[in-house]
Amino acid sequence: DQQVKQNSPSLSVQEGRISILNCDYTNSMFDYFLWYKKYPAEGPTFLISISSIKDKNEDGRFTVFLNKSAKHLSLHIVPSQPGDSAVYFCAASVPSNTDKLIFGTGTRLQVFP
Amino acid sequence: DTAVSQTPKYLVTQMGNDKSIKCEQNLGHDTMYWYKQDSKKFLKIMFSYNNKELIINETVPNRFSPKSPDKAHLNLHINSLELGDSAVYFCASSQEWRPFSYEQYFGPGTRLTVT
Numbered sequence: 410d411q412q413v414k415q416n417s418p419s420l421s422v423q424e425g426r427i428s429i430l431n432c433d434y435t436n437s438m439f440d441y442f443l444w445y446k447k448y449p450a451e452g453p454t455f456l457i458s459i460s461s462i463k464d465k466n467e468d469g470r471f472t473v474f475l476n477k478s479a480k481h482l483s484l485h486i487v488p489s490q491p492g493d494s495a496v497y498f499c500a501a502s503v504p505s506n507t508d509k510l511i512f513g514t515g516t517r518l519q520v521f522p
Numbered sequence: 523d524t525a526v527s528q529t530p531k532y533l534v535t536q537m538g539n540d541k542s543i544k545c546e547q548n549l550g551h552d553t554m555y556w557y558k559q560d561s562k563k564f565l566k567i568m569f570s571y572n573n574k575e576l577i578i579n580e581t582v583p584n585r586f587s588p589k590s591p592d593k594a595h596l597n598l599h600i601n602s603l604e605l606g607d608s609a610v611y612f613c614a615s616s617q618e619w620r621p622f623s624y625e626q627y628f629g630p631g632t633r634l635t636v637t
Binding site for chain 2: 411441443450451452453454455458498502508509510512514515
């Protein structure tokens with residue numbers, strides 16, 4: 410049962426434009442959402458997070474938006490740079506005795522000049 | 523200095539063999555994890571340890587046995603390897619268990635291929 414879904418396996422954006430990566434989830438108990446970024450031959454690295462009590466969190470060029478009623482979150486990158494080309498994983502956490510992160514399958518972002 | 527390191531980076535072996543993957547973190551973190559990324563790109567938690575104690579065991583076959591000799595190391599031993607074990611295995615660490623650390627630091631991964 411895939412609780413976190415990234416339906417777009419890839420996205421191609423021109424340098425300087427906005428990149429919008431989307432993520433949908435099914436579990437309304439998730440309390441925290443995160444984005445991780447992964448370059449080839451490296452492990453994922455934490456990028457940005459948002460608590461379920463907020464609807465927006467911004468960090469430099471990266472902004473995450475959360476729409477709880479739609480069970481949807483998105484990552485906006487403005488402006489996009491070639492170095493942003495990577496796979497982006499959406500992840501969520503549900504509070505329990507055994508906290509864990511549940512990851513989506515990732516979206517490959519390519520930023521071209 | 524590599525924060526979370528794994529060895530080996532690549533592992534090719536035959537069905538039925540036993541193999542180990544080692545993980546070390548030099549961040550002083552209390553919690554370590556093993557994740558598996560399968561061919562469909564799902565990244566799933568397998569185990570987590572906090573201060574050498576097992577916290578999460580996610581319905582993983584008992585052919586997989588994690589061992590944490592100290593809080594800086596978490597090794598993964600796999601017995602009787604099967605074709606379906608082929609995947610990329612990531613080790614990760616986080617600062618503490620409570621409160622739950624959402625920011626986890628991942629190693630570069632070990633690509634295991636079982637033939």
